Amino acid sequence: MSEAPDLTAVESRRLVLRRLCEDDHAFLLDLLNQPSFVRFIGDRGVRTVEQARKYVRDGPLASYARHGFGLLCVELRRGGAPIGICGLLKRDVLDDPDLGFAFLPDYWGKGYAQEAAQAVLDAARDRLGLRRVAAITQPDNAASIRLLEKLGFVGQDTVGLTEGESELRLLMLAL
């Protein structure tokens, strides 16, 4: 019997990516309310411990159960501090899974986001057999676009996720 595809545990040189759980509420309250997160990803309305727990249940945990992948908690291998989230998402409006990432500002500029994203993409190819991964970003999110282009993503298309919302830039990567 073949095992269901699973991309909920990944390791790299400096990082461990593991499943998010409800006990990550303090870290998520911090990350989801960072001005950078609200500005470039959106306000998830997560202000309390219970709302953070619900975010984990309805978002990452539901995605792991349904797809075998989802946003993961990125921890430093040395010391174990949670520093960001990174993983694949599956949205109804996109044919391919897309790469998502967000890190606490204290950990920007150290190559952690690139390292985490590369590990997820390698596992997407090797474990899930994916041939293509998408990425969507605000057109003015220079840090995100720079990272995506370093990872090899290309494309100038735009896509609207929800009615009335501004168009996002869609990039693609062939694995």
Ligand SMILES: CC(C)(COP(=O)(O)OP(=O)(O)OC[C@H]1O[C@@H](n2cnc3c(N)ncnc32)[C@H](O)[C@@H]1OP(=O)(O)O)[C@@H](O)C(=O)NCCC(=O)NCCS
């Ligand atoms: C997007 C985001 C994750 C990018 O983070 P980042 O730290 O700039 O990305 P990286 O991990 O790739 O770091 C790269 C920088 O670290 C530097 N760096 C330092 N040490 C490094 C190392 N050992 N290896 C690689 N790069 C290193 C690089 O020079 C590079 O700087 P440059 O791009 O100016 O050349 C971050 O800005 C963020 O969390 N933003 C808010 C959320 C968000 O917008 N998410 C994306 C939604 S689509």
